[in-house]
Amino acid sequence: MNLTQYVDQLRQELAVAAEAGGDEARALAERLTAPLESAARLTLLNALSAAADEITIDLAPGSVDLRLRGLDPEFVVTPPPAAEAFDAQAEYAALMSAQSTPPPPPPAPEAPDDGGTARINLRLPANVKARVEEAANRDGLSVNAWLVRAVSGALDRPGGGPAATASREATRVGNGFTGWVR
Known part of the structure; x- marks a missing residue:
């Protein structure tokens, strides 16, 4: 421009x-x-x-x-990722399957190794926050417990640690700078 x-x-x-x-x-x-x-x-x-x-x-x-x-x-x-196409038959089958068997209880978040907790402030767009609240209610958890479980799950996945994330980011971005100009 x-x-x-x-x-x-x-x-x-x-x-x-x-x-x-x-x-x-x-x-x-x-x-x-x-x-x-x-x-x-x-x-x-x-x-x-x-x-x-x-x-x-x-x-x-x-x-x-x-x-x-x-x-x-x-x-x-x-752009945001494209939404998956709606499959009415698959949705109906999943609904019928969910009604016949009770959902398993969600796993409890793991206790920290040192017994302490750390506080962070997380800013989410309003639509993402609403989705997090819905998911936490659906799983019968508080928003905090749900977020702890989600973050722990992401970190426990292969390639979910900070070093792997940094190397993927470096590969994707190259020699450029990212961020906001103010």
Whole structure:
């Protein structure tokens, strides 16, 4: 995305506004436009970053990243995974099977090795939080117990540790930088 056209438009609008103030205002506007260009670009980048953040919240689990290449920002959109097609017969068979046999009790979360607990704050998009609450209720667990079980299960899977995640991330990203521009 080329920001030059927007900065040039701002420069023209400032010149038009300065025309109403006479020669002194016009001269002042001409002296201010060069230093204001970098401030205008930074302000536009902040607005684009905020917009990408808001879109990411609505698009979760997909995301929108804003990357800066030279002077020009670009958006990188990662769409959410496609929903699986609805199979009415499979859904009916699963429902009938679930009604005939009671579900097994969910496994209790493992107690930490040292007996202590750690507190973290987790921010989830509202739609993900609602799904977590539904899943916890369905399993007869508190949200905290459900999250502990989910995280423990993810870490216990082969390749679920931090080292494996880091190597996959490095392979996927390459030599680029990821994150937000503010």
